[in-house]
Amino acid sequence: MKDGDENEQVRELQARLRQLDYFDRAPTGFYGSITAKAVSGFQKKRGLPETGSVDGATWQRLLGMTKKPTADELKPSTTNKLDTPDARCMTGRVLCISKESRTLAWMIDGRVVSSMDVRFGSENTPTREGIFSVGWKAKEWTSTIYHTPMPYAMFFSGGQAVHYSADFAARGYNGASHGCVNVRDRAKLSALFDQVKVGDKVVVHW
Incomplete structure (x- = not known):
């Protein structure tokens, strides 16, 4: 997974990163700069190459440290967190x-x-x-x-x-x-x- 992707796997990625406090908003399913920064942070802490993209090693490490997201974790009813304004x-x-x-x-x-x-x-x-x-x-x-x-x-x-x-x-x-x-x-x-x-x-x- 990488910048620009938009699918349900990205949503799961964001929910799992959120479980570890790397992603601080409701999952959107879109892989942008906020998700890339969260992935880089996770990679750095685990000694993985800080690419900001998700390869097999990053995904497997994340799967091993998190649980399968619930429906509410994937699509919470809470309001999305604002970006820094343009x-x-x-x-x-x-x-x-x-x-x-x-x-x-x-x-x-x-x-x-x-x-x-x-x-x-x-x-x-x-x-x-x-x-x-x-x-x-x-x-x-x-x-x-x-x-x-x-x-x-x-x-x-x-x-x-x-x-x-x-x-x-x-x-x-x-x-x-x-x-x-x-x-x-x-x-x-x-x-x-x-x-x-x-x-x-x-x-x-x-």
């Missing part, structure tokens, strides 16, 4: 969205006002990355392409929007969006929807 999120009113930690942070002048878990599009319908702005909002909306409800939608790039997803609330990271940024906490998003204004900045980053 530099582009530090000024003004910003929806700061991290693909690696799978979080949305509502920030004003560099301060996190609220945060929530999010999920993104699949490989076939990826969520675009970059700097955008909220073009328009709709408290009640149904996708004209996929005919699915999109409550509390805040559109930032064409048809891509931040919105509540009942599917995300029910299935978690077993599913994916069609490119939108899904939120599973309806109450948090409802409060955020009332605060965000058309024109506010949106930053989607790794």
Whole structure:
């Protein structure tokens, strides 16, 4: 396993690293810089080559020191831990969205006002990355392409929007969006929807 991988084995890796206090957040199944750093830390402590990638020796050593993760360990209901905010999120009113930690942070002048878990599009319908702005909002909306409800939608790039997803609330990271940024906490998003204004900045980053 290495940087850029995304699968259930990565999720198991993260859960096992979490058992040993190397990975301090809910498993996401995505192998990014945070996971690589955790793997390097584990490798260093065990005298293994510090590659940040998982080879056979690293995996076997980890298996020997940990137990098979439970369903709750693999997909806990707790809120994902925020990354250090992207530099582009530090000024003004910003929806700061991290693909690696799978979080949305509502920030004003560099301060996190609220945060929530999010999920993104699949490989076939990826969520675009970059700097955008909220073009328009709709408290009640149904996708004209996929005919699915999109409550509390805040559109930032064409048809891509931040919105509540009942599917995300029910299935978690077993599913994916069609490119939108899904939120599973309806109450948090409802409060955020009332605060965000058309024109506010949106930053989607790794």
